[in-house]
Amino acid sequence: MSSGPVVPNDPSSMVPVERPAGTGAPGVPAAPAPAPGSRLVLGAPEISRALTRIAHEILERNHGGADIVLLGIPTRGLPLAVRLAERLAAVEPELVAADLVGSLDVTMYRDDLHKHPTRTIGATLLPPSGIDGRIVVLVDDVLYSGRTIRAALDAISDLGRPRAVQLAALVDRGHRELPIRPDYVGKNLPTSQSEKVRVLLTETDGEDGVFIAGRQGAETRQSAEIEESR
Amino acid sequence: MRHLLSTADLDSAAAVHILDTAAQMAATQSREIKKLPTLRGRTVVNLFFEDSTRTRISFETAAKRLSADVINFSAKGSSVSKGESLKDTALTLQAMGADAVVVRHQSSGAPHTLAHSGWVDGAVINAGDGTHQHPTQALLDAFTIRRHVAMAGAAGAGAIGQLDPTGRDLAGLKIAIVGDVLHSRVARSNVLLLRTLGADVTLVAPPTLVPVGVEAWPCRVSYHLDEVLRDQQPDAIMMLRVQRERMSAGGAGGGAFFPNPLEYTRGFGLDARRLALLPEHAIVMHPGPMNRGLEISADAADSPRAVIVEQVANGVAVRMAVLYLLLAGDSAGSASTAGSASTAGSAGPRTADERTAIA
Structure with missing residues (x-):
């Protein structure tokens, strides 16, 4: 996955103060190791804080959690939706976290199927209440071109007719190709298109972290971004 | 692929x-x-x-x-x-x-x-x-078996559909394929696929309807349906259609392969008595179209354990x-990555790599 040249890690990111001791440097985590030269831009505490903030924003914007349904887009949108639901239920005790969450697979609605090797289809599971007349919050890890969300909107319209659809993304890296805008963002991350943003979550990858890897072209902007995130 | x-x-x-x-x-x-x-x-x-x-x-x-x-x-x-x-x-x-x-x-x-x-x-x-x-028929049979039986051991026969069988194969299941094996492409496809998925397959047929060279197939062969039902207790029984249109050389009624339809039914037809020999969770399958009264009786075809209509769905x-x-x-790409389709599943359909590749 490292198409860019291998560059030494930014020394500042080698000392990840926010990481629990013993997990090792960001370059050598467990299974899906981020490419050499990738930098940690969001650690576990920042991800947790961002999700807590998004949960409160969802409740504020919709005047409570009464009609909320969180639909996570597999693979990594789903655990994020589960975490958001837990936070919503923690704030509003009358909500049951498990009844808020669903999973929405968009593979069969994508517009780029014929440009890639065949994709594995994920599961679509709606909460028992369904989505008709509810406020659906789509949850994804990275918002990039917007094409995944376009596919998700098509998928939703085949499943029912929600009162409103909103969008939450852990990371918005820009470069939209469609007129799509998130309602809730964990972190705006200006990137160049040659860079790769990789989100790791404990549920799927054994650890939490957002990493960025790529060429040096946008380096100045990147370091500024990292400084700001600290 | x-x-x-x-x-x-x-x-x-x-x-x-x-x-x-x-x-x-x-x-x-x-x-x-x-x-x-x-x-x-x-x-x-x-x-x-x-x-x-x-x-x-x-x-x-x-x-x-x-x-x-x-x-x-x-x-x-x-x-x-x-x-x-x-x-x-x-x-x-x-x-x-x-x-x-x-x-x-x-x-x-x-x-x-x-x-x-x-x-x-x-x-x-x-x-x-x-x-x-007839590969898609074998795949739908395996799908039906997996959905009904593969989970039965874990959850009890009553909890069908409660547990997710995703990723499971058919290891350890016993499946009997009964009837006109000689003319059946369904049997050939199923023997290979079910064996690949780990199931234990037994063919049951009169000797005249067992193909030459069957000993090279990855399965057992028996000429006695009652024995197989009693001794092996199969998890699924698949009845094959007697393909009379392919027996035309032998004259009407498949004369060359068995004496008469009644005798075939006595020896190899699934009826209520044989249905009762099957274990509680076993399912009855048939690729269709059925010859009711020949290889399968109405009792068996319409019993709650028959999944013949579900096979179509x-x-x-x-x-x-x-x-x-x-x-x-x-x-x-798909030509060269036939084998990697399954390995890609572990990483999930949408990795960051793919996401970047979209641009």
């Missing part, structure tokens, strides 16, 4: 991947809006040189549910009855731009010829060729999965 010609071409991971994909397809078929836009603009040709009801309708439904355009071609009423060859028919279809050709032919190997001759560019799916193979989901896996991906 470029074509689907035989279950011999599938390894365990590929077969499980097809079944998992079929499970997701089946889930979409319980929705109010069953149509998916996945294969929009693709053309699927059903090329049927032999009569068929459910396979053709099943493929047509599957393709339409994925928004592909479907052209039905049957030998009757076409230029084939004027003597047109398979090659010329194939070239005609190629000129019309078929992305996939679903072919049923009375000659074993016709789909293989079509796939490897260069007459057509698209994917070739074998929908039954002679007495050779599962057929649509399995064929959707096959069409999806053959047609949805990049055709140049």
Whole structure:
């Protein structure tokens, strides 16, 4: 996955103060190791804080959690939706976290199927209440071109007719190709298109972290971004 | 996977991947809006040189549910009855731009010829060729068995559908395939696929209906249905149709293969008495069309343990999965990554890499 040249890690990111001791440097985590030269831009505490903030924003914007349904887009949108639901239920005790969450697979609605090797289809599971007349919050890890969300909107319209659809993304890296805008963002991350943003979550990858890897072209902007995130 | 010609071409991971994909397809078929836009603009040709009801309708439904355009071609009423060859028919279809050709032919190997001759560019799916193979039928049978029985041990027979069988194979299950094995492409496809998936297969047939060379097949052979039912306690029993149209050389009633239909029924038909010998969780299957009163009695065919109608419904989901896996991906890439389709599953369908590649 490292198409860019291998560059030494930014020394500042080698000392990840926010990481629990013993997990090792960001370059050598467990299974899906981020490419050499990738930098940690969001650690576990920042991800947790961002999700807590998004949960409160969802409740504020919709005047409570009464009609909320969180639909996570597999693979990594789903655990994020589960975490958001837990936070919503923690704030509003009358909500049951498990009844808020669903999973929405968009593979069969994508517009780029014929440009890639065949994709594995994920599961679509709606909460028992369904989505008709509810406020659906789509949850994804990275918002990039917007094409995944376009596919998700098509998928939703085949499943029912929600009162409103909103969008939450852990990371918005820009470069939209469609007129799509998130309602809730964990972190705006200006990137160049040659860079790769990789989100790791404990549920799927054994650890939490957002990493960025790529060429040096946008380096100045990147370091500024990292400084700001600290 | 470029074509689907035989279950011999599938390894365990590929077969499980097809079944998992079929499970997701089946889930979409319980929705109010069953149509998916996945294969929009693709053309699927059903090329049927032999009569068929459910396979053709099943493929047509599957393709339409994925928004592909479907052209039905049957030998009757076409230029084939004027003597047109398979090659010329194939070239005609190629000129019309078929992305996939679903072919049923009375000659074993016709789909293989079509796939490897260069007459057509698209994917070739074998929908039954002679007495050779019928891979989608075997896949839908395996899907049905997995859905009903593979989970029964873990959850109890009552909890069917409660547990997710995704990723599971059929290891340790005992399956009996009973009847006209000699003429059955369904049996051949099933023996290979079920064995690949880890199941233990026993063929039961009168000696006259067991093919020469069966000892090379990965299965056991018995001539006594009652013994198999009593001693092996199979988890699923698959009744095969007695294919009288292929027995014509022996005269009416299949005279060359068994003395008379009544004797066949006594020896190898599934009736209420034999149904009672089966274990509690066992299911009764039949690829259809059934000869009621010959290989299966009405008691057995209509019992709650018969999943024959469900097999038809599962057929649509399995064929959707096959069409999806053959047609949805990049055709140049999918040829070289046939084996990696299943390994990609572990990383999830949408890795950051793929996401970046979109740009």
